[in-house]
Amino acid sequence: MxxxxxxxxxxxxxxxxxxxxxxxxxxxxxxxxxxxxxxxxxxxxxxxxxxxxxxxxxxxxxxxxxxxxxxxxxxxxxxxxxxxxxxxxxxxxxxxxxxxxxxxxxxxxxxxxxxxxxxxxxxxxxxxxxxxxxxxxxxxxxxxxxxxxxxxxxxxxxxxxxxxxxxxxxxxxxxxxxxxxxxxxxxxxxxxxxxxxxxxxxxxxxxxxLPKEDILSKKISHYAIFAEIRDKISTLKNFILAENPEKALVFTSRADQVENIAQKLKYKKVDCMALHAKTDKKERKAAIDQFRNGKCRILVTSDLASRGLDIQGVTHIIQMDLPSNEDFFVHRSGRTARAGKTGINVVIGDEYEMRKYAALEKKFSLVVYPKMLYKGKLVNPGDVQGFDEK
CATH class of the missing domain: 3.40.50.300 (P-loop containing nucleotide triphosphate hydrolases)
Incomplete structure (x- = not known):
């Protein structure tokens, strides 16, 4: 060739x-x-x-x-x-x-x-x-x-x-x-x-x-936010309010959790839509269309949407857990930073998932930045003291 x-x-x-x-x-x-x-x-x-x-x-x-x-x-x-x-x-x-x-x-x-x-x-x-x-x-x-x-x-x-x-x-x-x-x-x-x-x-x-262009490491910023399982959805809500993402995909491995997450976000007045394998075809199309055209900026989904979907302008990927298959981590993350742009990938996880994330960090040569939510802002853990002094 x-x-x-x-x-x-x-x-x-x-x-x-x-x-x-x-x-x-x-x-x-x-x-x-x-x-x-x-x-x-x-x-x-x-x-x-x-x-x-x-x-x-x-x-x-x-x-x-x-x-x-x-x-x-x-x-x-x-x-x-x-x-x-x-x-x-x-x-x-x-x-x-x-x-x-x-x-x-x-x-x-x-x-x-x-x-x-x-x-x-x-x-x-x-x-x-x-x-x-x-x-x-x-x-x-x-x-x-x-x-x-x-x-x-x-x-x-x-x-x-x-x-x-x-x-x-x-x-x-x-x-x-x-x-x-x-x-x-x-x-x-x-x-x-x-x-x-x-x-x-x-x-x-x-x-x-092709040789890897390292889009995963060069074009995507990776954040880790610690949260116990019971606190994950409230952490997600606080992250969305703090960062105000232009367009965010929220992933969970459990299809039965998609509606639960979406309903709790809606209860907290966060506009979003849900998409999973059991969603009716018309509802699935409506969810994708509204997310694609910007009428809805948060789409909560199972790994159904991580495969091959090309939606312009996805600025944030938020993973509520880590998939058992490492390739799914790549496909999830790859929904942002498309066509030469940059993006942010966030994992909200407990202690077990943070260890798993550390292993992925090493395997894929990533740099994962620990973050925390403090007084309505997304900050580095080491900056909290200085944040209080401002």
Whole structure:
């Protein structure tokens, strides 16, 4: 692969055609990210590619642009690309992105939506099909989704798609795709087990693994606020009042705690919305939309929203606990400091979680700053005495 990326300044240099560049310009996107520079030429050549790049580096465009261009170039209305995503939110985001850059019909197929309605949508012959493995498998088994004309398959957030919970569904779906289809997989976190699995499933795979830009350590400031479990929500409320974040995502590993946290914040007159796996689809969309457009600046969620979501302007990530899977810490934190910006990641934890946070600090080469809330302000513990003297 060509290591010289210095000369590449625009998308035309990568082989992207004029109509797609015009669409990108309307979105104020003019310069490809490093992962796009590395990946787009490979995908345009119809190679099988797996790639890893940190959060906020434009992975969706890295595969969508060349795949759409190849689809438009084919001229056949029967040809399709199939994109798998682990969550409704990510799938919906991919559909929106595709619709912004092409006139080809993109459609969403997700569980929880009436299947009859989705069967009707398939009659409109969408060429960009996006969804989760279970619903797409259901449509294939009903012989409503024909797979013989699928020219490319994408696994977005592939590590999640081949995790224990949904691996069998993903593999079964892959077995229904023509062997000569192009294959793309990507994630911010690709471990060796994931790569080994993909290499067993697909042949002649080109790997694009970028050196870490250390967005986690260089672009994000990490804070630790100690709080016993019983005091966490009041600490969260006080932090929000002290910092007044422009846009904050509040994470908890326990889905059943999402509503509890949101209700207690609302009781304290802190405007927020809740999002978790059991939230109704319309409510989920409304929560994301209101958070995205700034009508609501605090979104409380489970790890459902940590995967792949690209919401502009998230200034603060607040973690009410630490996830058991360290990759989730990376995905949570990566919802801020996107597209070259900076952000703040805060962990509100008890003694056990502070020890766990210290281990993550060492593993990811972070600098974690202890903070405390004092007289309505967020301060360094060592500054409390001086604060009193002012």
């Amino acid at each position: 060509n290591e010289n990326t210095e000369a590449i300044k625009d998308f035309s240099s990568l082989g992207i055609n004029g109509n797609l560049i015009i669409a990108l310009n309307k979105l104020n996107i003019s310069q490809p990210s490093l992962i796009q520079q590395k990946t787009i030429p490979e995908v345009l050549q119809k190679k099988n590619v797996i790639f890893e790049s940190e959060t906020g580096t434009g992975k969706t465009y890295a595969y969508l642009l060349p795949l759409i261009q190849n689809l438009e170039k084919s001229g056949s209305q029967e040809d399709k690309i199939l994109i798998l995503a682990p969550t409704y939110e990510l799938a919906s985001q991919i559909k929106t992105t595709a619709s912004q850059i092409t006139g080809l019909k993109a459609s969403l197929f997700i569980g929880g939506t009436p299947i009859k309605r989705q069967i009707e949508v398939l009659k409109e012959k969408p060429q960009i099909i996006i969804g989760n493995p279970s619903r797409l498998l259901e449509l294939i088994h009903l012989k409503k989704l024909k797979t013989q004309s699928i020219k490319a398959l994408v696994l977005d957030e592939v590590d999640r798609l081949i995790s224990v919970e949904i691996a069998e569904e993903t593999k079964m779906l892959i077995s229904n795709i023509p062997c000569d289809s192009q294959f793309i997989a990507c994630s911010a976190t690709l471990n060796q087990n994931t790569k080994n699995t993909l290499n067993r499933l697909f042949s002649n795979v080109e790997e694009v693994i």
